[in-house]
Amino acid sequence: MTASDGCGAPAGGVSAPADVGDQAVVQGRVTHDGAPVATGYARLLDSGGDFVAEVPLGSDGGFRFFAAPGTWTVRVLAPGGLSGDQSVTADTGRLAAVELAL
Amino acid sequence: MSRSDVLVDAAWVESHRDDPHVVLVEVDEDTAAYDKGHIRNAIKLDWQKDLQDHVRRDFVDKAGFEALLSERGIGNDDTVVLYGGNNNWFAAYAYWYFKIYGHRNVKLLDGGRKKWELESRELVTEVPKRAATHYTASDPDSSIRALRDEVVAAIGTWNLVDVRSPDEFSGKLLAPAHLPQESAQRPGHIPSARNIPWSKAANEDGTFRSDDDLRELYSGAGVDFGKDTIAYCRIGERSAHTWFVLHELLGQPNVKNYDGSWTEYGSLVAVPIELGAAS
DSSP states (O other), X not given: OOXXXXXXXXXXSSOSOOOOTTOEEEEEEEEETTEEOOSOEEEEEOTTSOEEEEEEOOTTSEEEEEEOSEEEEXXXXXXXXXXXXXXXXXXXXXXXXXXXXX | OOHHHHEEOHHHHHHHTTOTTXXXXXXXXXXXXXXXXXXXXXXXXXXXXXTBOSSSSSBOOHHHHHHHHHHHTOOTTSEEEEEOHXXXXXXXXXXXXXXXXXXXXXXXXXXXXXXXXXXXXXXXXXXXXXXXXXXXXXXXOGGGBOOHHHHHHHTTTSEEEEOSOHHHHHTSOSSXXXXXXXXXXXXXXXXXXXXXXXXXXXXXXXXXXXXXXXHHHHHHTTOOTTSOEEEEOSSSSHHHHHHIIIIIISOOSSEEEESSHHHHHTTOSSOOOBOSSOO
C-alpha cells in the first residue's frame, strides 16, 4: 500500500521532495522568534473557513497540503496558546510557499 | 451510555496511567509519532499493519484480533483508553473496531494526542512491557458495520451522512488535502447523503462538542433521529469519529459505519453518484 491509501497523519514535515506534478501544493514553515516550531499543527481551511485537513508540524516546522486551485487559509496551533493564520492561493502544478511567524 | 462512560480527559489519564488494568493505546497510521514520544505506559497500534488484513481488503478476523490483543498484553477485563493523531480519527476507528469484537470497557481520550501536545503534557519514549494474555473476542457485531449492498439499499431511505470535507463531497477533491489527490475511480457522493464534515463535531483542540451542540448540528443538517443511519468518508476512519458521536455520545440506536466508504463506493460499477455541493 502507498501512503495515499490512508487518511492518516503523514510523517510530519516536508523532508521528502515534493512531486508537484498535477497537484496544487501548499507548503510552508512555521517559526517563533526565528526558530522552527517543531511541535504544533497546521490546518487547512477552505474559503468558507471550514476545516479541510490538518497535519502535525515536522521537526523543521514544516507542513504540506495537496489542495485544489483556489484560495485557502493555513491556521497553525502550537503549545502555549500560540496560533497564526495566513491566506494562500494554490494553483495546479505549482508549489505555493507559506512562511508563518507566530 | 453517556459521555462519561466513553470519554476520559487528560486528568483522568494522568491519575490512571500506572494502573495495570488500564491500557493506554496510541493508534496512528504513521507510528513515527508514537516513536517520537507518547503518553507514559501507552502501547501502540498501527492502523494499517496491525488492524488491516494484509491480503483481503478487510480488517483482521476474530482469531487475528485475539492474537493481536493477547500479544500486546490486553486482557478482556482491562479498560482500554485509545488516543491518537488526526483529532482521534484512527483512535475512533479502533474504538469502533474494539466494539465490533465485543471489548467491554473502551474509552477515548477527548482531544487525543493533539490536545495533550498543545497542553505540553509529558511524552516519553520508553516502551512499556506488558505480559501476554489470552484474549477472547466475541463474534463480529455486524450491527455497527455497513457493507456496500446495505449502503445502496439505504439511498433515499436511511440517513446517509457523508463526513468528508465539502470539496470532497462535491467532487472537487478526491482525498483529504494532506494527501495526494488519487483515490476512487469517480468523485462525488452517494445520492441523498447529507454532508456533515466530521470536523463540525469537534472543537479546534480536537475535543468533542457538547451533546446539545451535536444534536443541533445533525438535526439542523437534515438527519432524522427517528431513522437508521450510515456514516461514511473515504476509508472509514473519519466516519468512525462520527459513528462515535452518533452512537456513543448521542445514544442513537442504529448507526453503522461504512468502512468501505468512498474508495469502494466511488469505484463500484453501475451505482448512482451525485456531484455538486450539498443542497
